[in-house]
Amino acid sequence: MGAGHAHKLYRHGHSPVHALPPHTKLAAVFAFVVVVVSTPREAMWAFGLYAVLLALVAYAARVPAGFLLKRLLIEVPFVAFAVLMPFVAEGERVEVLGMSLSVSGLWGAWNVLAKGTLGVAASVLLASTTELRELLLGLQRLKLPPLLVQIASFMIRYGDVITDEMRRMRIARESRGFEASGVRHWSVLAKTAGALFIRSYERGERVHLAMVSRGYAGSMPVIDEVTASRAQWSYALALPGTALVVCLLGWSL
Amino acid sequence: MHVPDGFIDAPTSVATGVVAAAAVAASLRGARRELDERTAPLAGLVAAFIFAVQMLNFPVAAGTSGHLLGGALAAILVGPYTGVLCVSVVLLMQGILFADGGLTALGVNITCMGIVTVVVAYALFRGLVKVLPRTRRSVTAASFVAALVSVPASALAFTALYAVGGTTDVSIGKVATAMVGVHILIGIGEAAITALTVGAVIAVRPDLVHGARDLRQRLKLLVNGELVDAPADEPTAAPVAARSPRKVWAAGLVASLVLAGFVSFYASASPDGLEKVAADNGIDKKVEEHAAADSPLADYGVKDITDARLSGGLAGVIGVGVTMVAGTGVFWAVRRRRTAEGADASDVSPASTSA
Numbered sequence: 001m002g003a004g005h006a007h008k009l010y011r012h013g014h015s016p017v018h019a020l021p022p023h024t025k026l027a028a029v030f031a032f033v034v035v036v037v038s039t040p041r042e043a044m045w046a047f048g049l050y051a052v053l054l055a056l057v058a059y060a061a062r063v064p065a066g067f068l069l070k071r072l073l074i075e076v077p078f079v080a081f082a083v084l085m086p087f088v089a090e091g092e093r094v095e096v097l098g099m100s101l102s103v104s105g106l107w108g109a110w111n112v113l114a115k116g117t118l119g120v121a122a123s124v125l126l127a128s129t130t131e132l133r134e135l136l137l138g139l140q141r142l143k144l145p146p147l148l149v150q151i152a153s154f155m156i157r158y159g160d161v162i163t164d165e166m167r168r169m170r171i172a173r174e175s176r177g178f179e180a181s182g183v184r185h186w187s188v189l190a191k192t193a194g195a196l197f198i199r200s201y202e203r204g205e206r207v208h209l210a211m212v213s214r215g216y217a218g219s220m221p222v223i224d225e226v227t228a229s230r231a232q233w234s235y236a237l238a239l240p241g242t243a244l245v246v247c248l249l250g251w252s253l
Numbered sequence: 254m255h256v257p258d259g260f261i262d263a264p265t266s267v268a269t270g271v272v273a274a275a276a277v278a279a280s281l282r283g284a285r286r287e288l289d290e291r292t293a294p295l296a297g298l299v300a301a302f303i304f305a306v307q308m309l310n311f312p313v314a315a316g317t318s319g320h321l322l323g324g325a326l327a328a329i330l331v332g333p334y335t336g337v338l339c340v341s342v343v344l345l346m347q348g349i350l351f352a353d354g355g356l357t358a359l360g361v362n363i364t365c366m367g368i369v370t371v372v373v374a375y376a377l378f379r380g381l382v383k384v385l386p387r388t389r390r391s392v393t394a395a396s397f398v399a400a401l402v403s404v405p406a407s408a409l410a411f412t413a414l415y416a417v418g419g420t421t422d423v424s425i426g427k428v429a430t431a432m433v434g435v436h437i438l439i440g441i442g443e444a445a446i447t448a449l450t451v452g453a454v455i456a457v458r459p460d461l462v463h464g465a466r467d468l469r470q471r472l473k474l475l476v477n478g479e480l481v482d483a484p485a486d487e488p489t490a491a492p493v494a495a496r497s498p499r500k501v502w503a504a505g506l507v508a509s510l511v512l513a514g515f516v517s518f519y520a521s522a523s524p525d526g527l528e529k530v531a532a533d534n535g536i537d538k539k540v541e542e543h544a545a546a547d548s549p550l551a552d553y554g555v556k557d558i559t560d561a562r563l564s565g566g567l568a569g570v571i572g573v574g575v576t577m578v579a580g581t582g583v584f585w586a587v588r589r590r591r592t593a594e595g596a597d598a599s600d601v602s603p604a605s606t607s608a
Contacts, residue, residue: 009350026349033356038263074352078257088427115259116355123352135349147281147293152342154297155304162298162305180312187449193306193321194453197299197330201461204298208291218290 009071009127016235017061017129021228022138024236029126031240035247036118041111043250047118053242054121061129071124075116082116085109132156137226150220154207162200169196255347255354256361256411263357265418270360276368277341283334287463292335299331300339304346311446319442324370324407325378325400326447330454332463333375340367361414369410374403378464389455392465397448404440408432 017025039046058068086105130138136156140149169192180189208216228236261269284292303323311319323343327336341363347353354362378399385391412429419428455462472483 030356033258034263037258037266037355037357071352075257078260112257112259116257119258119355119357120352123349123356127350127352132350145278145281147285148277148338148342150293151297151300151338152346154294155300155339155342155346158298158301159304162301163308166305166309180310182312183445186311186445187453189309189311190446190449191453193309193446193450194457196306197302197450197454198458198461200298200302200305201295201331204295205291207294207298211294216290220293 009124010131011063011067011128013062013129015061015129017057017125020236021141021226021232022130022134023141023226024228024233025126025130026135026138026142028236028239029122031237032122032243033119035240035243036122037115039115039247039250041107041114043253044110044114046246046250047114049246050118050243051121053239053246054118054125057125057239061125063125063128067128068121068124071128072117072120075120078116079113082109082112085112134226137224140222141226146219154204158200158203158207161203162196165199166192166196255344256358256365258355258357260355260419261358261361261414262418265414266357266360268360269364269414273341273360273363273368276337277363280334280337280341284332284338287332287335296331296335296338296342299327299335300342303327303339304343307343311442313442319439321446321450322366322370322404322439322443324366325374325396325403325443326450328371328375329378329396329399329447329451329464330462333371335463336371336375337367340371361411365407365411365414370403370407373406374399375464377402382464389452389459389465392455392462393448393452396451396464397444399444400447401440401444404443405433405436408436 036047036050039050055065058065085108086101088102088105127135133153136149136153139152140146173188173192178185178188284296288295303326306321306326307323309320311321313319324336324340327339330336331339344354344362344367345359348356348359348362378395381395381398382392385395409429409432412425412432415428416425451462451464455465459465473480474483475481
């Protein structure tokens with residue numbers, strides 16, 4: 001709880017993108033990703049245009065390119081998978097640099113890489129311009145069930161606490177000379193996980209008692225209602241709107 | 254690994270999204286039954302626990318390490334509804350915050366990793382706990398099997414979705430073999446860790462393990478220097494006599510399922526010596542096809558599944574199931590007739606004495 005209230009992925013700033021109400025941003029990102037996914041993969045230029053659109057948003061949000069690219073590293077494991085695709089897919093084959101590659105596999109790899117990368121970039125932009133609490137408020141505003149939002153908010157609030165608890169357990173293990181090096185040490189680590197579960201569960205019970213003693217009766221009070229003006233909505237939806245135009249062009253051309 | 258955007262086409266993503274939303278809605282209702290108004294803080298904390306425990310690395314060998322996926326663990330520790338909720342919330346937050354798994358693929362991710370894993374693990378776990386003797390060790394064993402099966406089951410669910418809406422035409426057989434093969438290995442690790450973790454929690458706080466609620470020790474009172482059962486306010490446990498056949502039955506079932514489902518993968522293609530000899534010597538030329546030759550399970554394979562090993566294994570499992578049901582039915586009918594005759598012979602039935 002002593003930690004800062006911003007998560008590590010958030011970049012503080014005062015750009016127009018930061019200032020947008022969270023639910024408009026969530027809706028915009030979601031609509032954008034849906035449009036990207038439904039674009040035909042043969043329209044390569046469309047994906048280039050999408051990337052330009054995201055770059056414009058990043059510029060408006062003053063998110064540096066290096067930060068964005070570093071966060072894109074999360075998709076490395078499935079890039080490896082995409083690279084494998086041309087080798088295992090069926091269908092007619094072409095010779096590239098002396099290797100026999102499947103045409104449909106190449107298209108598939110391109111499809112996953114392009115769409116996946118754009119999706120990750122859009123999510124990264126959202127997370128780096130929206131604070132956690134705002135994000136949860138936005139989800140609530142978008143009519144996610146309140147109980148689900150509460151669970152998510154507890155998970156976010158206590159995620160760091162539980163992770164820190166796990167870190168302290170690791171330090172305690174290591175300061176006693178323990179070093180996990182193989183399957184033989186699994187039982188020790190599993191006992192750590194068990195202890196962590198018990199501590200988390202008991203903390204949950206304490207949190208619940210504390211909430212009850214402050215008058216909790218099953219629903220959280222809403223103290224700050226987020227609202228968005230028509231101008232803000234149209235500003236946020238400019239991104240998926242432009243993307244939709246590109247997508248329609250991609251289908252018709 | 255989380256499914257990214259663009260891996261599954263849009264209609265399938267929408268359909269799985271609807272499935273996932275329905276399942277989450279059902280779980281919200283069910284979790285209220287499991288946890289009543291404590292749902293929000295407790296499920297939230299358990300979700301945080303799963304999120305954290307996915308970062309706990311288990312070294313395998315030579316510098317590689319794995320981590321827990323947590324679906325089976327959540328189902329056993331806090332119950333299926335809360336388990337689905339926790340895993341779904343973790344996936345949602347990973348998608349929005351860490352861009353891990355695409356937003357449009359959220360439905361696919363929740364369906365495969367949340368719903369299928371939790372439901373398969375919990376169903377199997379409950380079934381095993383019912384048939385195994387009521388000890389802590391059997392809870393641990395049941396969680397091992399549940400976690401072991403849940404991971405390849407999730408891989409199979411993904412393969413099925415891929416068959417419906419995959420964006421590349423990699424042959425389904427290849428995807429299935431690769432996915433299930435890799436995930437059986439992952440499943441073994443997951444199973445060991447889950448069983449050990451459940452065992453560790455049971456040793457300290459058995460009351461916290463949702464799947465082991467029936468194991469709770471009866472309260473004992475010390476009356477005049479003797480331990481006496483405290484007056485129960487719930488019906489007593491199953492009779493002791495039922496234990497030993499149950500154990501044998503369960504062991505036999507598990508062994509035959511393992512043999513039929515997995516070991517048959519490695520069995521010889523011409524296992525029957527007689528058939529082999531007949532074929533070698535041309536005896537079988539006149540053999541007529543069996544009347545059941547075009548039944549769905551003919552020649553120990555499931556129709557429409559081309560992969561010979563998978564098909565053989567499936568047929569084996571189905572066969573064991575059918576045999577078991579039929580055998581148990583016969584046995585049960587015989588025993589009932591016998592007890593009916595016994596009750597006629599002696600006027601005093603056990604039920605009337607105890608009442």
